[in-house]
Amino acid sequence: MGADNSKNTVEVESKDDRKARLKHLIKRLPNLPGVYKMLGKNGDILYVGKAKSLKSRVNSYFAKTIDHPKTRALVARIHNIETIITRSETEALLLEQNLIKEYRPPYNVLLRDDKSYLYVFISADKPYPRLAYGRGKGNHQKGRFFGPFPSAHAAKETLVLMQKMFQMRQCTNTFFKQRKRPCLEYQIKRCRAPCVGLVSPEEYLEDVNNTIRFLKGDSSDIHSALIEKMEGAAEALDFEKAVFYRDQLSMLREVQARQAVYTVQGEADV
Structure with missing residues (x-):
């Protein structure tokens, strides 16, 4: 009686299956600003990018008209895509540069110089x-x-x-x-x-x-310091300075609200 080797068989995803899976994933991406991470077979980060529309930008990598050798090589290695949605394009820009600096993805070649x-x-x-x-x-x-x-x-x-x-x-x-x-x-x-x-x-x-x-x-530290400065100036009857700190505080709060980053759980899961 022959041995059953089915348990030792590793299922290898075909090229077409991988494309179909990624296509399905891209369809579920939102038309929102954010950052995307292209992942390799072992979960390694190949590339980090930002977008006004995550769906449009990520989808563009899989267009048939892509001619750049680096982009074609990148797409051939993509096995998964993770996204982080942001509330503004500015936050996406800042988040992108932080992630690039942290992970040094190989296809973000400009960072090497x-x-x-x-x-x-x-x-x-x-x-x-x-x-x-x-x-x-x-x-x-x-x-x-x-x-x-x-x-x-x-x-x-x-x-x-x-x-x-x-x-x-x-x-x-x-x-x-x-x-x-x-x-x-x-x-x-x-x-x-x-x-x-x-x-x-x-x-x-x-x-x-x-x-x-x-x-x-460290914007939370700034927030506390500005409140203290504003209240101190008001108590000293230096209202011009109190107004200055108030305006700074108001602007900081606006930026914090606009640039709050949040991740949509499961958005990139298949």
């Missing part, structure tokens, strides 16, 4: 550091770097957000030293005009520290 990626940086200038962005860590003055960001759009959007919330200067040192009066950035409340002494080094340092905390994801 720091000169190709964008970083937001805070200069080491004293007493009024500059907030800016540029390509590669080695191409800038000394300072603290945050990123990398996957696109110029992502970096610029982050800078605008920082400007509105914490009003750090973004001008060059040459421009900064030549100012005799506040520029337009001060008029539209995107800078506190340190160039002409309208903010003390101590107050400006608070803005710098809050910017760093926010870029590191």
